[in-house]
Amino acid sequence: MxxxxxxxxxxxxxxxxxxxxxxxxxxxxxxxxxxxxxxxxxxxxxxxxxxxxxxxxxxxxxxxxxxxxxxxxxxxxxxxxxxxxxxTQDDARPLLDKELVEGQALNPLMRRHDPGDRGLVDFTASQQSSLGSFLREETTASGDELQALAADAGYQPSGLENLREGVARYLTSQFDLPTTLDQILITSGAQQAIWLTGQLYARHGDNVVLENPTYSGAIDAYRMIGARLSPVPVTADGFDIQALTSLLPALRPRVVFLSPTCHAPTGAVMPEEQRMALIDLVDEHQITTIEDQTMLPLLVDPVAPPPLAALSGSAPVLSVGSLSKIMWPGLRTGWVRAPLPVIEQLTRIKAATDLGGSLVGQHIAARLLGRAEEIRRLRCAQVAESLDVMCECLTRMLPDWTWSRPAGGLSIWIRLPTHGAVEFTQLALLHGVKIVPGPSLSFDGSNDDYIRLQFVQPPELVDLGVRRLAQAWRSYAS
The missing domain is CATH 1.10.10.10 (Winged helix-like DNA-binding domain superfamily/Winged helix DNA-binding domain)
Incomplete structure (x- = not known):
């Protein structure tokens, strides 16, 4: 409410x-x-x-x-x-934070999947069919190694050593971010990594700066801590560094959370000159900055700008990554890259919650990571093809909608000619297509004239979904 x-x-x-x-x-x-x-x-x-x-x-x-x-x-x-x-007045009841409960209910990932949804075109999530054969091959080849792994005690809170080594090599070779094993903590996806870093650096009532719009899971994580959230505007055209310049000395936030490459949901990429200005700002104020790198591998342009953590040896930048977008969310494999003392503290917090993740899953993830570049090429080709189809369909069927072609990632951020994205989302559902309204990705309820579409789908589904959206829009506009 x-x-x-x-x-x-x-x-x-x-x-x-x-x-x-x-x-x-x-x-x-x-x-x-x-x-x-x-x-x-x-x-x-x-x-x-x-x-x-x-x-x-x-x-x-x-x-x-x-x-x-x-x-x-x-x-x-x-x-x-x-x-x-x-x-039941006499029953013990948990204390529910009303804002947190309502915010989580808006998170698309928190909504239950209904078997009756089979006839819908679902633009709330992207399809990731490219991993299937790789997963089968690496799981089949892991038999003897998994048998040997069973001799382990089974508790490795910081993560399986060969996976940590693999992540360190991956960041070093693929993204020019020199990294050692001791700088890596394996987490249950990027979501747990974001939550852990928030637990370490922010307390109830502390200021945290997030992009607006942003990843809904980050909003939930910092709300769970009880942080006070402040926005930095992001549009499909770029990041408002000037707004951040004003916020840092005024608020002295404990954490700044940013996704500078293939930002979700806009797909924007922060130019290198902006990155240099940002890192100088972070270094000057010594404010912990979490760089979300989960979409970094899905940049279609072969030349990627440098990660923030590679630009300074003194700025307090932690990197969060995941295999969910390049491979499959079901792997639940993420990580935090940070200096060793920070990794040690994060490991203690993580151990208190789960004693460490599944070693079987981590072992398979380590084998898949050895084929990361092969998988990335296939995935980026899928992203580029789906994006071409989505842009063509939008241009042809919904010419009065405004959008910029994202540089990569999985989503396209679209501005409607009028406010009412939440209401239009309900009407679109009646026409057989699921979308995410802008306020679901905004912690202040703003962006009600925007919707997000996850565009990585088979071409025929993209065409059908946009056609249904066009029908819904004609009905809504009239």
Whole structure:
């Protein structure tokens, strides 16, 4: 609930359920309360307000509220409105941070996958079919090595040694970032790496600077810590370094989180002169900067600008990376690159949460990393082909939408001719296509005139999805 409005994203794909409209709405509201997306004590919107947001009749909302009242989920009193009930007052209940719960509910990755979604074109995630044969080959070839690995005690909080060595070689050879084994901590994807660095450097109430828009997982991680978030604007045209120049001395943030290469979701790449100005700024103020490198391997241009950590020996820059984008998110293999004393502290925090990740998965990831350049070439070819199709379809079918061709990565950031991205997302779903509205990638609820499309899909699905979006847009605009 923000500003007296219920964010319709909390209700999921409620219109696709079976049954009368009011029962579908009651079921979606009930499910959101059960998940904690709408905490007990929340005041729901008046019937007319919610009906306008959902583009249904007021009678539908009245009937849905009536069902929830009868089941004990809702208390309605004259003058007090409709309040979500504490149904079991005597039960122990976890303390839920309302802003955190609502923010996580907007994260596309936190939404449940419905088997009934098979007929949808899903632009909320990219397909990554290029790894299958590599995964089969390396898993099959790992038999004897895995048998030997089973003799290990099974706990390696900093990560499997041969994987750490492989990551160090990968960063050194592929990205001109000289790295040793002792500078690497293996994590459960980049998400855990971001959370761990936040735990080490930021405390509740500390200032943290994030790009706006940014990766939704970073928003969740820093909200979980209780940090105070401040934005640095990013558009498809570039980064606002001047805004960061003003923020650092004024806020003295504990952490700055940036994704300077194939920024998610805009696909922008920070020019080298901006990188030099940024690193000088970070060095001057000695503010810990987390560089998200997860999209770096998916830069289509063969000439990549240098990573931030390669530009200075004294600026406090930590690098976060992952195999999720170049290979497969299911590997859950990420890392932090940092000086040895920092790695030792991060390892202690990580050990307190999981005692170390799966050594079997890490062993297979190490073998795949040995073929990283081969996989990267295939993946970048897939990215370039899909991007060509997406740009052609958008130009042909939606000429009044505004966008810039990203330099790589997985997403394209599109500006709509008008605000209302959240509402349009719901309408697009009715037309059979899933998209992410801009506010889901903005911790302050801004960017409601933007949507994000993950474009790496088979060409026929890209064409079908954009065609459906064009139909939805004509309906919405009228």
């Amino acid at each position: 923000r500003g007296g409005q219920l964010d319709t994203a909390l209700l999921g794909d409620w219109l696709r359920a079976d049954g009368p409209l009011y029962l579908k709405l009651a079921s979606a509201l009930r499910a959101a309360v059960e998940r904690g997306d709408i905490p007990a004590g929340t005041r729901l919107p008046p019937e007319r307000t919610l009906a306008q947001s959902l583009q249904v009749s007021r009678a539908t909302v009245v009937s849905a509220y009536k069902v929830l009242r009868a089941e004990g989920w809702l208390l309605s009193r004259q003058g007090s409105g409709h309040v979500v009930s504490h149904r």
